[in-house]
Amino acid sequence: MTLSQTSSPPAPPDSETVLEADGLTKHFAVRKSGRQALTRTPRVVHAVDDVTLRLRRGRVTALVGESGSGKSTVARLLAQLYPRTGGDIRLHGESVTVKGGRRFRAYNRKVQMIFQDPFASLNPVHTIRYHLTRALRIHGNGGSGHGKTGAAELQQALEQLLERVQLTPAARYLDKFPHELSGGQRQRVAIARALAADPDALLADEPVSMLDVSIRLGVLNLLRDLKERLSLAILYITHDIASARYFADDTMVMYAGRMVEGGSSEAVTQHPAHPYTQLLISSAPDPDRILGLGTPDDTEDTSGGEPPSLIEPPAGCRFNPRCPSAMDICRSELPPRFDVPVPVELSATVLAGTIDGESPHWAACWLFDENHGGTGTSGSTAPAGTEASQ
Template identity: 40%
Template sequence: MSGRDVLLEVENLEKHFKVNQGWIASILESIGGGEPEYVHAVDGVSFELREGETLGLAGESGCGKTTTGMSLVKLHEPTGGDIVYDDTRLSEATDAEVTRFRQNAQMIFQDPFESLNPRMTVYDTVAEPLRIHDVRNETARVERALEFAELQPAEHYFDQYPHELSGGQRQRVAIARALVLDPDFIVADEPVSMLDVSLRAGVLSLLDRMTDEFGLSVVYISHDLSLLRHMCDRLAIMYMGKIVEKGPTDQVIEDPQHPYTRALIDAVPVPDPDVGRERVELQGEVGDVIDVPSGCRFKDRCPSYIGDVCDQVVPPLEAKREFEQAVACHLYESAEGYDPYAEMDGPRASGTADSAESTPADD
C-alpha cells in the first residue's frame, strides 16, 4: 500500500460557514459594531489519498465528513489549507488546471432522489458531464457507463425519467454519471444509506468492482464502520471537524487507540446474544463548533480525561504506532519525545508528563 503514488494530498483543510445572525447583527457588523461568527465544520484536516486506494471517513453526524468530501471536489471552496492533486496545488492552479481537476474528481451523493434532476432523462443526466467538458463519443460513453452500472440494456433507460426508476436504479444512474468521464478519484457520500437493505449489497458490489476495474481512488463517507471495514484500505475517524485517528482499516478497528474511536466501535451491535463486552458510554454532548473550546475537542466527553493538558493543548495527529496508525490524543507520546505539557500556560496538571503512557489508560 505505501508503495503507491500519492494522487491527492490534503493539507490543513478548513471550511468555515458564516452564521446567519439576523438583520440587526448584520447592521452592527457593517458599522464595525460586531464580529461575525463561523461554524468550524472542517478545521485542519490532513491526509493523503494514493492511486487505487480506498479511504474511509467515519464519525457521528455533524463531525464534518460530508463537508470534507464536498471540499475535496471543490463543491465547497475551502476557507483555508490546500489540496494538491497530481503535483498541482489547487490554490495556485490555472483555470485550465482547475478544469482538468474537476473532470477527474467526481462525487456520488447520498440521496438519489435529490441528486438527479427530475426534468432530465437518464441519457441527458449521464451525458451532461461529457457536454460540459466537451468530450466526444457521447452516446458510446453513456451506454458503456450505464451498462457497467448494470442498467442493461442501456438503450432501455435512455428516455426514462428519475420518477420511473426504483431507488437502486437511481443510485446506479448516479454512479454511471460519476464514471462517464473516467475520473481519477470519486467521493462516495453514504452511497447506500438511502436504499433498502435488499438493494445495498448489489450497489456495494458494483462500487467494489468499480474500484478494481477502473483503478479508481475512492473516499467513502459513512457512519457505518462495518461497511467501511469491507470497502476501505484505510480509515480516518473525525470528530468536530478534525481527524482524531487514522490508519489501516483493520488495524484501527481491531486495535483502536483514541477513546472516541473505541466508543464508536463499541456502539456497533454484535449479532450474537451470548457475546459479552464492556461498553464505553460517552457522557455529555458534542461541543460547540462556533465557539470552539480550547485544547482537545473531545475532552468533555472523554472517559480517559487526564487533566489540564487536555483543556489547554490541542493534541497533534501523529504516528504513535506501527502500520502508519496515527492518533490525536494526549494519552500517547510520540517517538520524537513530544511533551504536551511544554505547550501549557501556567503550572502543569496534577500528573506529570510520565503519566502519558504509550498505551491508553484504563477506562
C-alpha cells in the first residue's frame, strides 16, 4: 500500500470542523521557596486561560501574539503533549483525552505537529530515510500488515512523501543526515514526516521563524498547497501578524494567555479593533510609515511597560496596564467578546469567507460595549457595511 493520492478541491467556508478547543486552560505549578513554602496557597502560572478555537478542513487559522503569550502551549495542548487543567478538546465532534499508548497513537494519526526548530526535531544520528520510514511504519501507512512491507513498496511511499514537499529527486535526499540539508530542506522533511501519518489537522508552531527570510515564503506556499490538495485543517502559530494576513483565512490574537481578538484575517489585520492588535501591527516594519507617508489611521505605539506576570495576572483585562485607552471597568472586570462592525470596503470580502453563524470580527475589549461608549454589540453580528470606529 502506498500513500494515497488526494486531489480534492479547496474546502468551502462551511467546511467540517476537525479539531476544536472549548475553554482550554493550562496552569503550571510553581515550586515554592523561602517563606512561600510555609503557605498552603498554591502558586501557578496562568499560561492559557479559557481559549476557544476551531480548526476547519481546508482552512488555515493563525494564532498571533508576542513571545510568552501562550501560543505554543495551546499547540501542545491540542497535540495532547500536555495534560490540560480545564476545558475540552474535541476531534470530529468527540471529546478526547489521551495520556499514551494506543489511544495517543490513534490521536496522533489525525493530529500532527510541526515544531519551530527543524534541526532539533530531527535526530542528527539518523538519515532522512530512517525518519520517514519510522513514521510510515508507526502509523501503518508504509505498507500492509501494520507497517510490514517490501522494499520496493516502501521506497515508493518514501518518494511520494518527498515529492509532496517538493524535495526532488527523492534519491538525492533519502540517505542524507539532517546536518547535510539546509534549514528549509530540514523543515520540509519535518513536514513530510507529519504527512506520513495522513493527518486531518496540522499544528504548525512557528514553522518559518528559524528559516532565512528568502525561503520562508516557499515553505508557507508549500503549506498552503498541501492545505488545498489534502483538505487539511492547519493551525499556524506566529508572532508575525503580516504573515498571518498573507497565509491564514482566520486570525486570532493572544495576549498573556487569553484571546483578545479574532475573525477574518482581512478584517483583523486591516482594521484591528483591540489596542493590543493595533500595537502588534504598528510594530511591524512599514516603509510608508518610515518615510512619513502613512495614512492618518496608522496607529503608533503609545503603550508602555512589559507583559504582566502570569503568576499574578492583573484583574480585568490583562492588557489594561499597558493600554492607552484603559477605563475603570478594564481594571476590574474581564471583557467578553464583542462583535466589531465590518467596514464597508471589506464587507463583501470578509462576509464571503465567514462561516455561517459566526462573527466575522470580534474583540474582547470594553471599548466595544454600548454601555461604555462603544459601537459593538455582544452576541450579535454587526450589519455588513457599518463603518468601524476609529
